[in-house]
Structures are given as structure tokens and as C-alpha cells.
Amino acid sequence: MRSLAPLLIALAAPAPAIAQSNAETRNLDVTGEVPGTCTLGAPQLAAGPQVNFRGINGNALPIDQLVDSETLSTEPASTEIGFEAACSFPHRVRLESQNNGLWRTSERTSAAPAGFGDAVPYRATVRWASENLQLVADARFRRIAGDTLFVDRTATGTLRLRLEIDAGATNQRANAPLVAGTYGDTLRISLEPQQ
Numbered sequence: 001m002r003s004l005a006p007l008l009i010a011l012a013a014p015a016p017a018i019a020q021s022n023a024e025t026r027n028l029d030v031t032g033e034v035p036g037t038c039t040l041g042a043p044q045l046a047a048g049p050q051v052n053f054r055g056i057n058g059n060a061l062p063i064d065q066l067v068d069s070e071t072l073s074t075e076p077a078s079t080e081i082g083f084e085a086a087c088s089f090p091h092r093v094r095l096e097s098q099n100n101g102l103w104r105t106s107e108r109t110s111a112a113p114a115g116f117g118d119a120v121p122y123r124a125t126v127r128w129a130s131e132n133l134q135l136v137a138d139a140r141f142r143r144i145a146g147d148t149l150f151v152d153r154t155a156t157g158t159l160r161l162r163l164e165i166d167a168g169a170t171n172q173r174a175n176a177p178l179v180a181g182t183y184g185d186t187l188r189i190s191l192e193p194q195q
Contacts, residue, residue: 101139
């Protein structure tokens with residue numbers, strides 16, 4: 001047994017430190033994904049003149065005086081509103097009128113009396129990403145009317161929408177009087193992926 005004791009002591013003694021001479025490098029890839037998306041903010045009145053519009057009430061844009069009190073035909077109106085927007089991929093802008101003009105919403109009759117108009121045409125122009133899109137809602141027939149603008153790049157900034165109604169514009173002859181009632185249309189603006 002005496003011969004084992006010195007061997008155990010030799011194993012228990014600290015070994016001298018030896019430095020490693022070959023260092024290792026490891027690469028770690030960090031990844032993330034940005035989904036393709038478009039955002040369109042709430043409408044805001046743009047700076048500049050507003051003609052015959054009261055302003056924005058939520059998502060409604062009321063006209064102050066639709067008809068001239070003497071001629072009973074359409075008063076001119078124009079406004080420009082802006083939407084803060086961004087698209088992280090090539091996209092399209094879709095502009096759509098639900099009624100193809102301002103039509104009577106409270107009364108539904110088959111036709112206006114002779115000599116009277118029962119709808120008001122207008123123009124809607126979109127400016128976005130250095131491109132323009134114009135929709136002419138001519139009020140000839142009550143239908144959905146729309147057009148599309150293709151943008152082959154990402155974009156961010158303010159999408160501008162200009163609305164214009166000409167003096168005396170009706171779906172009958174120019175300067176025809178309008179039938180009494182409430183007139184309206186739903187105008188949709190969409191930013192969406194190209195298909």
C-alpha cells in the first residue's frame with residue numbers, strides 16, 4: 001500500500017496551465033421579416049382653399065350649399081384632403097364610387113320629373129407616389145365606377161384626394177334644377193398588393 005500513496009499525491013497535484021493556441025470564431029445569423037403591408041391614415045383637410053365644403057366630420061365630407069337658391073342648380077364645390085400612407089411593396093391604388101355620382105339617398109324614384117336632375121357628377125383625383133389617377137363619376141347611370149393606379153415600388157408620404165363639382169352640373173342638361181332631397185355617394189380609396 002505504500003507504493004500507491006505517492007501515486008495518488010502525484011495525481012492530486014495541480015498541473016501547469018497550458019494556453020490554447022487555436023481560437024475559434026462562430027457566425028450567428030440574425031434574421032427578421034417585414035410583412036408586405038400598406039397603411040392609410042385618417043382623412044385630414046389639406047392646406048389651401050376649400051370651396052363650399054364644411055370640413056371633415058369623421059369619414060363624412062358634407063357640402064355646405066349643394067344648390068343655388070335662385071337657379072336650384074348645382075353650386076360649385078372643391079376640396080382637397082390628405083391621408084398619411086405607406087406601402088412596403090409594389091402596390092395599387094383603387095378609387096371607387098359606389099353610385100357613379102351624388103344621387104338622392106332619401107327618396108328612391110324611378111326617374112326625375114321632366115327638366116329636373118336627380119344626380120350630380122363630380123371628379124375625384126388622387127396624387128400618390130408621383131402618379132395621378134382621376135375618376136370621373138359622370139352620374140349618367142347609378143352604378144359602381146372605379147379605376148386603378150399601379151405603383152411598381154414602395155412609397156410613403158401623403159396621398160392627396162381632390163374632389164371637384166362644377167357649377168350647374170347635373171345628370172340632365174347643364175344648369176338643370178335638382179329634385180329636392182339628400183344627395184350622397186360613398187367614395188372608397190384602397191391601397192393593396194398588385195395582382
